[in-house]
Amino acid sequence: xxxxEVDALSKHFGGVTAVDGCSLSxxxxxxxxxxxxxxxxxxxxxxxxxxxxxxxxxxxxxxxxSITGLGPNRIYGLGIGRTFQLARIFPRLTALENMLVxxxxxxxxxLFSRGQWHDEKDRAMEMLAAMDISHVAGLLGGSLSYxxxxxxxxxxxxxxxxxxxxxxxxxxxxxxxxxxRIGEHILELNRQGVSFLLVEHNMPFxxxxxxxxxxxxxxxxxxxxxxxxxxxxxxxxxxxxGS
Amino acid sequence: MSSxxxxxxVKLGALLIVAVVALLVPVFETDPATVNVAVFTAMYVGLAxxxxxxxxxxxxxxxxxxxxxxxxxxxxxxxxxxxxxxxxYEPFLFVPIAGALTVxxxxxxxxxxxxxxAATFVIVTIAMMFxxxxxxxxxxxxxxxxxxxxxxxxxxxxxxxxxxxxxxxLLMAAISLAISxxxxxxxxxxxxxxxxxxxxxxxAVGVPAHTYKLxxxxxxxxxxxxxxxxxxxxxxxxxxxxxxxxxxxxSLVLMVFLxxxxxxxxxxxxxxxxxxx
Numbered sequence: 378x379x380x381x382e383v384d385a386l387s388k389h390f391g392g393v394t395a396v397d398g399c400s401l402s403x404x405x406x407x408x409x410x411x412x413x414x415x416x417x418x419x420x421x422x423x424x425x426x427x428x429x430x431x432x433x434x435x436x437x438x439x440x441x442x443s444i445t446g447l448g449p450n451r452i453y454g455l456g457i458g459r460t461f462q463l464a465r466i467f468p469r470l471t472a473l474e475n476m477l478v479x480x481x482x483x484x485x486x487x488l489f490s491r492g493q494w495h496d497e498k499d500r501a502m503e504m505l506a507a508m509d510i511s512h513v514a515g516l517l518g519g520s521l522s523y524x525x526x527x528x529x530x531x532x533x534x535x536x537x538x539x540x541x542x543x544x545x546x547x548x549x550x551x552x553x554x555x556x557x558r559i560g561e562h563i564l565e566l567n568r569q570g571v572s573f574l575l576v577e578h579n580m581p582f583x584x585x586x587x588x589x590x591x592x593x594x595x596x597x598x599x600x601x602x603x604x605x606x607x608x609x610x611x612x613x614x615x616x617x618x619g620s
Numbered sequence: 621m622s623s624x625x626x627x628x629x630v631k632l633g634a635l636l637i638v639a640v641v642a643l644l645v646p647v648f649e650t651d652p653a654t655v656n657v658a659v660f661t662a663m664y665v666g667l668a669x670x671x672x673x674x675x676x677x678x679x680x681x682x683x684x685x686x687x688x689x690x691x692x693x694x695x696x697x698x699x700x701x702x703x704x705x706x707x708x709y710e711p712f713l714f715v716p717i718a719g720a721l722t723v724x725x726x727x728x729x730x731x732x733x734x735x736x737x738a739a740t741f742v743i744v745t746i747a748m749m750f751x752x753x754x755x756x757x758x759x760x761x762x763x764x765x766x767x768x769x770x771x772x773x774x775x776x777x778x779x780x781x782x783x784x785x786x787x788x789x790l791l792m793a794a795i796s797l798a799i800s801x802x803x804x805x806x807x808x809x810x811x812x813x814x815x816x817x818x819x820x821x822x823x824a825v826g827v828p829a830h831t832y833k834l835x836x837x838x839x840x841x842x843x844x845x846x847x848x849x850x851x852x853x854x855x856x857x858x859x860x861x862x863x864x865x866x867x868x869x870x871s872l873v874l875m876v877f878l879x880x881x882x883x884x885x886x887x888x889x890x891x892x893x894x895x896x897x
Binding site: 458 | 807810811813814816817818820821822823824825826827828829
């Protein structure tokens with residue numbers, strides 16, 4: 378079953394074509410890699426899917442329903458979470474508060490209910506423990522190391538139980554041991570039913586984690602297939618991996 | 621008694637002492653000049669606390685809150701005039717109407733102004749304040765223009781005149797503080813603090829930023845409008861440059877920055893230090 382369908386998506390910034398008729402389809406329960414050289418439009422595709430920027434043409438459907446034109450918070454509410462290229466957390470909130478911000482409680486109830494409910498706190502602490510960072514729960518986000526921020530960002534985005542998470546360079550800027558741990562966490566969450574679309578430059582990480590890979594080049598899909606197929610695709614080798 | 625319980629007991633005790641002292645100011649201090657300072661101190665405690673709900677919690681610095689202050693005063697004066705309310709205690713019952721009218725204005729202004737961020741938002745709020753001031757100046761048939769607007773003069777003696785206004789301002793300061801405290805510990809407040817730290821990230825984790833900001837803006841403006849209404853009745857006569865005074869907006873921002881931006885008690889501290897000074 379297709380969870381996310383991106384259909385002929387395009388985006389221009391002035392005279393620059395960032396995304397050019399990009400189409401891709403993500404299966405429920407999959408981990409899909411989105412790779413390509415710098416400037417190929419990967420992060421722009423993320424921003425288009427999650428509603429951070431408006432598309433020029435094309436459509437994005439999540440579980441069969443068009444989500445084009447919705448704002449980022451509405452899209453998150455439908456079940457699509459995302460992380461950013463450089464780990465973004467709330468620096469003046471504690472790690473625990475960072476975990477509680479994504480908890481969905483809307484309308485008047487949000488205004489009048491307390492910020493920290495015990496069941497939500499318990500769940501947040503469980504998530505932090507699963508990421509091995511429960512010991513920083515009371516520390517301000519700004520005081521955490523970059524690796525801890527990466528883990529906190531991933532843990533926090535899971536708080537609203539999204540079905541699909543878009544990870545923008547989850548292994549970027551962290552040491553090899555942590556890269557391995559992040560990979561394990563992604564696999565564990567995937568076993569629990571969460572689908573992933575990830576942008577990453579660390580090829581061993583992508584090839585070891587993803588069942589499906591989509592290669593972007595100059596904003597358009599150059600190739601897609603299994604890691605083995607992508608490795609052997611001459612066009613990809615020419616455009617990105619080098620021969 | 622456990623440590624957190626002891627801390628809470630100490631805080632409650634301190635709060636009680638501050639409340640009792642505040643309540644007894646006009647009893648022990650009968651000099652009208654001193655009570656007048658107390659009236660303005662209580663007024664700025666309320667104003668700074670109300671401003672902090674928007675500026676402190678969301679990080680959106682509005683330098684145009686004087687517009688809501690003056691609008692509340694004008695709205696109150698016009699309501700009293702149109703309903704034929706006599707001077708005395710009765711006008712205080714109509715202060716919430718001035719707050720409600722200010723809320724309507726804040727919804728309109730906030731809906732537009734909150735589409736901008738950072739320095740642009742600051743400039744838009746300043747521009748908005750001068751627009752409201754100009755309207756007050758030019759809508760002569762409604763506001764009296766440069767001739768100003770008179771309020772009914774309370775029939776109280778000079779020695780007692782300030783006391784009812786002191787308690788009215790104190791009540792508004794207490795209401796502002798209670799609302800600020802409640803917001804700070806709510807899910808809504810957590811969303812506001814997230815917006816302050818990183819608005820795009822907040823959007824990415826489901827915080828409806830525009831709705832939250834607008835709600836905070838409107839609550840903040842409504843409280844400021846109610847305080848402005850009491851102020852208008854206190855001074856009994858307002859005109860545009862006096863009621864919609866940029867210095868009022870700047871002063872309360874300074875107080876919040878001095879006492880502690882985004883904290884519950886910072887605006888109180890800032891107002892208590894700066895206003896009597």
